[in-house]
Amino acid sequence: MRKILGRVVPAAIPLVVFMVGMEWLVRVGWIKAFLVPPPSAVFNTLLRDWRELFTALAKTSAGALAGFALSATGGIAIGVFLSSSRAIQRAFYPYAVFFQTVPIIAVAPLLVIWFGYGMRTVVASAFIVSIFPVIANTLSGLLSTDPALRDLFRLYGASNSATLWKLRFPAALPQILTGLRIAGGLAVIGAIVGEFIGGQGLGSVVDVARTQQRTDKVFAAVLLASALGLALFGFINLLSRVLLRRWHASEQD
Amino acid sequence: MRKILGRVVPAAIPLVVFMVGMEWLVRVGWIKAFLVPPPSAVFNTLLRDWRELFTALAKTSAGALAGFALSATGGIAIGVFLSSSRAIQRAFYPYAVFFQTVPIIAVAPLLVIWFGYGMRTVVASAFIVSIFPVIANTLSGLLSTDPALRDLFRLYGASNSATLWKLRFPAALPQILTGLRIAGGLAVIGAIVGEFIGGQGLGSVVDVARTQQRTDKVFAAVLLASALGLALFGFINLLSRVLLRRWHASEQD
Amino acid sequence: SKSSSKIRLALNWKPDPEFGGFYAADFAKHGLDVELLPGGSGTPTVQMIGAGSAEFGIIQADELLLARARGNDVVALYAAFQNCPTAIMAHASRKLETIADLLKSGTLALESGLPFARMLKKKYGFDSVKIVPSPGGDLTTFLNDENFAQQCFLTAEPLQAKRKGVEVKVFPVSDIGYNPYTTVLAVSGELLRKNPELAKNMVTAVREGWRAYLDNPASANQKMHGLNPSMELASFAEIAEAQKPLLETSLLGKMTTERWSTLAAQLLELGDIPKAPPAAECFREL
Amino acid sequence: MAVITAGRLENGGAAVRLHNLRRTFDDLVVINRLTLDIRAGEFLAILGPSGCGKSTLLRLIARLVEPTTGTVEVTPADLKFHTAYVFQDAHLLPWRTVLENTVLPLELMGTDTAESAARARAALAEVGLAEAEVRYPAQLSGGMRMRVSLARALVTQPKLLLLDEPFAALDEITRFRLDIRLRELWLERGMTVIFVTHSITEAAFLADRAVVLTRKGGGIKMDRRLALPEIRRNELRASPEFGREMEALLAAMEEES
Amino acid sequence: MAVITAGRLENGGAAVRLHNLRRTFDDLVVINRLTLDIRAGEFLAILGPSGCGKSTLLRLIARLVEPTTGTVEVTPADLKFHTAYVFQDAHLLPWRTVLENTVLPLELMGTDTAESAARARAALAEVGLAEAEVRYPAQLSGGMRMRVSLARALVTQPKLLLLDEPFAALDEITRFRLDIRLRELWLERGMTVIFVTHSITEAAFLADRAVVLTRKGGGIKMDRRLALPEIRRNELRASPEFGREMEALLAAMEEES
Ligand SMILES: Nc1ncnc2c1ncn2[C@@H]1O[C@H](COP(=O)(O)OP(=O)(O)OP(=O)(O)O)[C@@H](O)[C@H]1O
């Protein structure tokens, strides 16, 4: 309990300071309420429209999580594939970059036609947006294996797959987890962009609220999206803690 | 020359295969041309509209590069700041995540109002979208310093800044470069999204071409955006090669 | 006076015939130095006016009512489109007679959150049609799927579809009684109070601009094509011709209390605004 | 004794033939024109000043480094099942406990898990680390890490055992004990052992043949068969034969310094 | 002789007082009730079986590890300018060349660059690495890496020099040479040296006082002042006094094994 408090309180302090400051700035009129709503209004909206917002959040969560799961597995798989030789990297890594720089909005019609309106487009969008960091971090982690340990495995005639799973992958884990940390937030963004196109969830709420000039609702939805991002982030931190605590410097106090 | 060819050729093979395949699929009618234009049409457009497209590319490049430069410096600075203590991480890292998950499109009005039409909004958008990977990778790199080396610096009473610049930063460099690799592509995307709102560059070309049913032009613009992303990527790879060649496993053959 | 400083007019889309009058206007003649700022998808012109990041902006009448309800003091000065160009188009092959027919099957893409969408829903119900977000001027899905209908601009997408060889049937939303002024020149209440002279000059210049454009769109079209080369010159001429009925040349920008009141009442009924503002607050005749 | 010797010959160990070997790093010639025949079942010590190329030679034999020119021939050829290597540094996997590290070679060879664990525990007991099996490398002392590395090499039953100063980080008492144990194991198993050491005493005590490398130029300074009994006990260290061998080695080493 | 001794006393070195020291890692008691007074300018050798806590003791003295209970007092107190430490592993920065690694402590202390480089080169020459200054750590042999680490410790002029088996990875000839050189430096500079070694001979040859730690329990088994001349030459190794000291140390060590 103490421990949890010890983690939440430091994170909450800047938030509280920020909120109070915003409320004050809006109240005295330095910031116009139709641009940035006062935090109190956002809270009111969260309470008043909670049913709509939380239903939307549930959908977005499902889309983002599915996209994230695909990115995590796909990104690691592609990273592993790319790590197998310099030639393969040269041949295919540029395409991963290519894939990353395609603006979803430009290929929206293709998404809709291939995946239809709704969840599948959302998942595809979350996936496309979030896979590259996993690939890049996995690859760079896999390429950084201590050459001495690689020699050890070579000596014992370890198969490629044994070398991968017993050496290179565990050694790359800290970096892969960093890739996942980045992918988590991007999957949420990707899901929301997908929802602009595919029409559901928080993306849809934001879209409607924007046309309605309901900044309070836009911010409430953004807040929920961020909370989802934070939850994913927290989950990966936990995973990182569990997996690395015993041996890696980054998880030792 | 040989060396350059040796790098370009493997990367070009899948491209050529893909292009020829697409052309064929579109020609025989398996893929409808209004969905995905045949590569030949995209090339024609590139040639015919080159002036418009390259002017747009120049603008997008400027925006993306400026955003990327800000992300690189800002992200490293924030990563360094976060690495200074667990308490600071707990207090501020969540906000970086928060910042990352805000969909640009939802806060577009704020961007335009704060930064005005045009370049500054584009730069801001590129910056917002691309900073998190730099932060995450910098932080995780800085936290992974070999404890034995940290002891060495402690022993010699190294100041925090000396420990940072002479130990933790160089040790984190491989991971920071990975962060920059990710940020490069994202800066391009961010710039284009910013251009949808701020109205210029390739973003604008895509935006208009979409409403004009000019898929060929949309694809031509996307292709140029990707080329920009690739150029940034290539630049970071080069940097990585120069900085790490002498000592890091990931840059040794 | 103020007229020497630069004045920004924020458009909500790229240069195209919809803004012909603004590009045809000779602002200098009225002592104005105006910069036209082309926008893109999601350019928030209403907020920009309110926040002072543009002195003037192009908005829709319903946007203005929503803005005022949210505490954003924006006032309409000149309504270019007397009739709302927003419409719904469907494949002609479906042989639909009315909007009601259209809502009985298939998919309809609507821009999320617009009042008329809720009006449609209230009137006919969306039970048997699938509502999806508008692809914003892109016709890919429409061309690909006969049972796909989408919101459009009377003067834009239908022409595009025809060019792609698809016959369409178009239902203007004014048919269901929803007809807000569109492409409205607006200004912040504050600026209007401080510098009514400036606003007056602006309106005069714009009115003359539209008159000139209606008489001869060619040179303004040329200028806009230069700024927006992705749109072909032929399209400019075609659209300029097609939009004439919507502009109602006889009125040239004039607005009436009655129409503003009707719109306010409609939005109030839909629950989009908490109370209807007096029409006089919403627009100013200069 | 004869029984063990017979066992040793039966197994045979691996034979290593180095022919006209040369290895350079950029401009640096580390090994040059080196020809050496190591018979199956031999116990060879390699000596030489720091930086002369001992580790590089072992790595060449283990095929972890390719020769620039010349050949390395190991028979039987399948390194995978026949070679074990104790590197100069421990090179443990930081995410595995001591036991998990020790079991690794068996895991890689696909040995059944229950048996692997038993063998790993036995090897750990051999190096005096029975109690540390659940600790992680970061929690060990330098000498303990090297002993884990040694245990890891001993769990397999290699035909060729390459040791790069395995006992350098150990106190003399433990070192002497392990010296004797290693010699015993060699007698029992009949493997070929190539042992790099800095200790002339240790080389003389353990090996049947000693090679001293030249400081520069990457060649062989001395190749000497040691005339000492098969079974070595601590008493040997005080004997005149031992002194004689020591002196010969020392002389060769000193010339190279 | 007297001159050097005077110089030594003048400088004085640092004094170290350990009082009732205890250090545990989780359940493991590594150092317990350890009280030890090390006079300024003393040359102390620490011996003990692998894993007994020697490195931990050095780390406690260097304040890299906090005592669980008890106190460590070093006078003068400013570690930064007075302590140098050769760790058991080389711990070089992989992105710096040999010269850049050697110069590091001076850089961290803010010494002028030109002078630093000269001093670093001198230190490298001392350990026989003058030619390797532009190489990177990954291009060095194990012994070369340890020598760089040694050079890095010697560039500063520490009052307290902590050495954790610095010569373990070196051949005996080089080792003997460095033994003598270290003793000379100690005499010249008059610093306090605490020297962890596994070699009983080396302890006897170098130190004025030797402490043997117990295998378990983290205490002191023996604390002995060595009755040997101030200047040590290789001939000493054959002398009867030397033999006597060796035997005493060996006995203590053996009891702990
Ligand atoms: N960080 C740590 N966490 C847990 N246990 C540790 C840690 N550091 C050292 N130990 C334990 O403390 C004991 C003493 O370690 P230390 O490194 O001081 O031994 P040592 O005398 O230097 O041994 P060696 O001669 O092998 O270097 C060992 O049992 C070791 O496992």
Ligand SMILES: Nc1ncnc2c1ncn2[C@@H]1O[C@H](COP(=O)(O)OP(=O)(O)OP(=O)(O)O)[C@@H](O)[C@H]1O
């Ligand atoms: N990867 C490498 N790149 C460049 N030079 C290298 C490399 N590996 C070894 N060397 C050089 O080769 C020489 C021999 O190194 P090696 O490690 O074989 O020496 P060694 O005899 O084992 O020395 P030590 O007793 O110090 O361990 C050294 O000069 C070393 O600097």
Ligand SMILES: [Mg+2]
């Ligand atoms: Mg070596």
Ligand SMILES: [Mg+2]
């Ligand atoms: Mg130790």
